[in-house]
Amino acid sequence: MKHNLGRLVGILCLVYFSVTLLQAEDFTYDLRVTKTNPYVKEAVFLTFDVNQTNHDIVLLFDFDLVKKENYSYQRVDIKETNDAHDLHIRYTYLIYPLQDGEVDIHFKLRKRVTTEDSVAYSFSGDRDNVKGLVTKDYSINLPPFMLHVKPLQKDILLVGDFTLEYSLKNHQAKAYESLPFNFTLKGKGYPPRLNNILPKDIKFTLFSEKPNVHALSSKEGTHSTVNYTMALSHDKDFTLPAISLKAFNPLSEKTYTLHIPSQNFKITEVNKTTLVDKVNIPPLLKENWSWSKTLFSYFIVFISGYLTARAIHWQKKSSKTETIHPLREKIKLSKNKKELLQILMAHNNQHFSSCINMLEDSLYANGKMSLKELKEEALNLL
Amino acid sequence: MNIMNEKIVLLKKELSKAVIGQENMINGLLIGLLCDGHVLVEGVPGLAKTTTINALSRAIKLDTKRIQFTPDLLPSDIIGAQVYNPKDHSFSIKRGPIFTNLLLADEINRAPAKVQSALLEVMQERQVTIGDESFKIAAPFLVMATQNPIEQEGVYRLPEAQLDRFMIKIVVKHNSEEEEIDIMRKAAKKSFDPVQAVLTIDDLQMLQKEIETIHTDPELEHYMVQLIAATREPERFGLESIVDSIMFGASPRASIDLYKASRAQAFLKGKSFVSPSDIAEVIHKVLRHRIVLSYEARAQAITSDDLISTIIETLPVP
Numbered sequence: 001m002k003h004n005l006g007r008l009v010g011i012l013c014l015v016y017f018s019v020t021l022l023q024a025e026d027f028t029y030d031l032r033v034t035k036t037n038p039y040v041k042e043a044v045f046l047t048f049d050v051n052q053t054n055h056d057i058v059l060l061f062d063f064d065l066v067k068k069e070n071y072s073y074q075r076v077d078i079k080e081t082n083d084a085h086d087l088h089i090r091y092t093y094l095i096y097p098l099q100d101g102e103v104d105i106h107f108k109l110r111k112r113v114t115t116e117d118s119v120a121y122s123f124s125g126d127r128d129n130v131k132g133l134v135t136k137d138y139s140i141n142l143p144p145f146m147l148h149v150k151p152l153q154k155d156i157l158l159v160g161d162f163t164l165e166y167s168l169k170n171h172q173a174k175a176y177e178s179l180p181f182n183f184t185l186k187g188k189g190y191p192p193r194l195n196n197i198l199p200k201d202i203k204f205t206l207f208s209e210k211p212n213v214h215a216l217s218s219k220e221g222t223h224s225t226v227n228y229t230m231a232l233s234h235d236k237d238f239t240l241p242a243i244s245l246k247a248f249n250p251l252s253e254k255t256y257t258l259h260i261p262s263q264n265f266k267i268t269e270v271n272k273t274t275l276v277d278k279v280n281i282p283p284l285l286k287e288n289w290s291w292s293k294t295l296f297s298y299f300i301v302f303i304s305g306y307l308t309a310r311a312i313h314w315q316k317k318s319s320k321t322e323t324i325h326p327l328r329e330k331i332k333l334s335k336n337k338k339e340l341l342q343i344l345m346a347h348n349n350q351h352f353s354s355c356i357n358m359l360e361d362s363l364y365a366n367g368k369m370s371l372k373e374l375k376e377e378a379l380n381l382l
Numbered sequence: 383m384n385i386m387n388e389k390i391v392l393l394k395k396e397l398s399k400a401v402i403g404q405e406n407m408i409n410g411l412l413i414g415l416l417c418d419g420h421v422l423v424e425g426v427p428g429l430a431k432t433t434t435i436n437a438l439s440r441a442i443k444l445d446t447k448r449i450q451f452t453p454d455l456l457p458s459d460i461i462g463a464q465v466y467n468p469k470d471h472s473f474s475i476k477r478g479p480i481f482t483n484l485l486l487a488d489e490i491n492r493a494p495a496k497v498q499s500a501l502l503e504v505m506q507e508r509q510v511t512i513g514d515e516s517f518k519i520a521a522p523f524l525v526m527a528t529q530n531p532i533e534q535e536g537v538y539r540l541p542e543a544q545l546d547r548f549m550i551k552i553v554v555k556h557n558s559e560e561e562e563i564d565i566m567r568k569a570a571k572k573s574f575d576p577v578q579a580v581l582t583i584d585d586l587q588m589l590q591k592e593i594e595t596i597h598t599d600p601e602l603e604h605y606m607v608q609l610i611a612a613t614r615e616p617e618r619f620g621l622e623s624i625v626d627s628i629m630f631g632a633s634p635r636a637s638i639d640l641y642k643a644s645r646a647q648a649f650l651k652g653k654s655f656v657s658p659s660d661i662a663e664v665i666h667k668v669l670r671h672r673i674v675l676s677y678e679a680r681a682q683a684i685t686s687d688d689l690i691s692t693i694i695e696t697l698p699v700p
Contacts (some may be wrong), residue, residue: 312681338699345662346695356659364657 026054026111027061027087029142033095037148041159041190042250043221044095044147045076046105052087058114059087060135066106070099071147074217084116094217096190100151104144111138153255158247160189160221164258171263175270178207178231181240183260189249191215191224199241204234232265239264331378337363337371344378351381386592387652392580393441399575400437401430402568403561410552410667411438411526412650415586416593417642419549420505420525422490422671426532429554435486435526440577442586444483444522451493453536457500464513475512480504481519483583487527491537501525502544522586542630542674549639550664551671589649596645597655601700606644606661610637612693613673621696624689627679632672640668658699666690 030049038044052059065073077092097103112135125131152159166183173179185192193213198206208230215224232240243260272278327347334340341359344352355378361367362374369377390412397408407423411434414421423431432448439446449460462478479485480501487501504510508519527548529540545551557565568574581589612619614631643664648656666687673686 316682341658341699342695342697345659345699346691353659356662360657360659 026057026059026113027052029109031142031145033145033147036146037150038097039150039159039248039250040098040100040152041096043160043189044097045219046073046093046095046145048091048093048107050087050089052085055085058084058116058119060112060114061087061089062108062110062112063089063091064108065093065095066108068104068106070097070103071105072096072098073105076217076219084119092219094219094222095147097147097149100149103147103149105147106144107142109140109142111140112136113138152248153246155246156248156255157194157245158185158189158192158258159250160187160192160247161249161251162187162189162192162247162258164245164260166260168263172266172268173233174268175235176233176275178233179265181230181232183228183243185226185228185245185258186224188221188223191222192226194226194228194245197228197243197245202241204232204238204240207231207233234265234267235269237265237267328379328382331375331382334371334375337374340371340374340378352378355381386589387649389581389585389589390650390652396441396577396580397434397437400577401434402565403557404430404434404554407431407434407552407554409647409650410550411435411524413643413646413664413667414526414549415442415522415524416590416646416649417549417639418522418524418590419639419642420527420547422527422529422545422548422551423554424529424531424551425554426556427530429556431526431528431554432486432488435484437577439484441579442581443579443583446484446486447479447482448486448488449479450488451490451497453492453494455493455497457497460497460500461504461510462512473513475515477512477517478510480510481517483520483522483524485523485525487525489530490527491529491540494538495541498538498540498544501527502547505547522583542672545671546633546635548671550643550667552667553670593642593645593649596648596653598641598645599656599700602644602656602658602661603641605658605697605700606640607637608697609661609665609693610634610640610669612697613669613689616693619693619697621693624692627676627682627684627689628673629676630674632669636669636672640665643668662694665694 028051030047030051032047032049034045035042046065048063050061050063064075073093073095075091076094078089080089081087095105114133114135118134122131122133163186164183165186166181168179168181170179185194191213193211208228212227212229213224214226215222232238240263242262245258246255247258248255327343330343331340334343337359341356341363344356344359355374358367358369358377359374362369393412394408401408407430410421410423413419415438425431435446435448438444449455458478460478461480462476464473465476466473490498490501504519505525508521508523510517510519556562608619610632612621612631613628613636616622616624616628640661644656644661647660647664648654651660653660669690670686673689675684675686675689679689
């Protein structure tokens with residue numbers, strides 16, 4: 001009864017820290033926390049209300065907490081009105097202080113001022129024609145909020161209200177056969193992520209997986225389910241030592257212990273000669289040089305690619321030197337007028353049109369120019 | 383010079399008011415217009431392609447339209463569609479921009495294959511079917527399609543069968559320095575003279591008929607067929623050096639277009655007969671998009687123009 005009363009008083013006496021300031025006459029804000037003196041890893045809810053006071057403008061806000069090592073946080077709710085000129089937003093955060101003493105919670109707030117026309121313009125865009133919202137942004141400096149965090153006892157592993165369930169299907173197995181062992185931590189509080197639950201000096205082989213964590217944060221707190229899956233193996237009888245996890249419930253301010261009693265396992269021997277693997281982690285029969293083969297193949301592919309590119313370049317260069325026959329030489333070497341006409345026509349150049357006309361005149365009409373004269377004419381046009 | 387040639391000179395003079403230089407493109411367009419063919423133009427932006435076709439439409443009093451091809455274009459955006467009228471619950475035909483005399487299909491390779499096919503089908507058939515109704519495209523009908531050679535991403539390359547429907551392919555090059563100075567000055571002063579209508583559609587039809595009277599010697603006809611055949615079987619004409627460079631030669635449509643274009647070229651030069659030089663002046667335009675180059679040729683940066691030049695140089699003229 002005494003404790004219940006204490007809890008009630010504690011809840012009723014949650015210190016609501018409220019700061020209300022007028023920011024450039026455009027808006028007011030209100031910051032509240034459910035507790036200012038929590039324990040380490042105890043959930044603290046923070047609400048931040050922004051209320052627009054200048055209704056002539058369109059206001060938008062960006063608010064968030066600043067990441068720090070001495071606390072973790074998560075936004076669990078945001079509610080806002082739909083009125084562009086009378087904006088009210090409530091942000092709700094769940095904070096877990098991670099160290100004792102004075103912990104400052106830092107904030108970042110940006111005020112964005114815009115107009116209805118700007119909003120309408122940004123809405124007129126579509127997927128292929130995105131139109132950005134033009135705003136004038138102002139960074140608002142909010143003072144940090146201090147939590148006075150109470151320390152935990154040294155051996156506390158879990159903070160919150162948790163239960164522990166475990167399952168062990170068999171207590172008997174053949175030598176080296178695996179014995180599956182699962183246990184689940186379930187409850188409300190700081191998500192339990194425990195890496196070393198079993199004692200370090202165990203005398204059996206332990207196969208373990210990364211714990212499977214399901215954590216859901218809401219305005220109620222964080223509900224977590226963490227599954228630890230492992231398998232035990234040995235060639236003779238062994239004992240799994242008792243597991244004890246010390247936990248602390250900040251609401252009742254009570255310490256409690258989650259316990260798995262020690263387990264004895266009976267192992268029957270097997271004929272080792274019938275086993276496929278007789279040696280644990282046998283030495284390599286031969287060195288694995290497959291990486292060098294892969295490296296070599298990459299090298300060959302690179303070299304062949306490089307050489308192919310070079311070969312095309314060389315071929316292009318040599319073919320150019322072969323095919324680019326100086327036109328001057330071709331004209332000089334032409335044996336008759338028709339051959340000269342072919343050469344000039346093939347060149348597809350308006351420069352030679354007068355010479356081509358003379359050639360055609362000479363070949364098909366009454367022109368009387370000689371081949372020599374025509375060649376000279378063509379050479380002059382070069 | 384007969385009266386018809388005078389009209390051509392007049393037309394060219396009128397075009398030169400709006401387009402400085404680019405004789406090759408203007409000649410190609412005129413050949414296409416006179417031979418009832420279509421023209422594919424390849425060139426970087428800003429080389430007066432649209433200006434030329436607009437000037438041509440004004441100089442001959444022709445209707446002109448422009449379609450900018452984009453990846454989201456639909457065939458109905460070109461040919462038209464049936465539109466539902468909710469007032470009387472009936473469908474009416476909305477004709478697309480294809481119903482014109484001169485159509486500038488800008489950046490044709492930006493649209494997907496189904497849109498290209500829709501246009502190229504109309505180019506061939508000169509008829510459009512919307513719903514149950516078929517419509518003839520009024521003559522003259524010239525499509526000038528442009529391609530940008532520098533951008534290769536996000537483009538749909540025209541297949542060879544479709545390319546074959548273009549009578550000629552013109553590669554537009556930059557103007558000479560002198561011409562560019564002239565363009566700069568005129569553009570800065572906005573002193574381009576307005577293009578006046580100097581030809582009518584009737585004149586154009588008469589010019590088209592006049593071309594049919596241009597004489598082509600049977601030996602030259604044979605020469606033209608040999609030039610085309612050399613693209614298919616180069617080894618038969620002693621062109622072993624280009625055998626590996628050609629994957630597919632030109633189609634019979636190329637022979638027809640070479641024949642027509644040579645006559646138009648002779649006409650544009652004021653001649654009454656075709657000579658080998660007329661053939662040589664148009665053969666690159668007619669064949670360059672019809673020869674399919676092999677991988678080896680492309681690797682060695684050999685172009686279809688190089689191969690055509692080799693063929694002309696090797697094949698004996700009549």
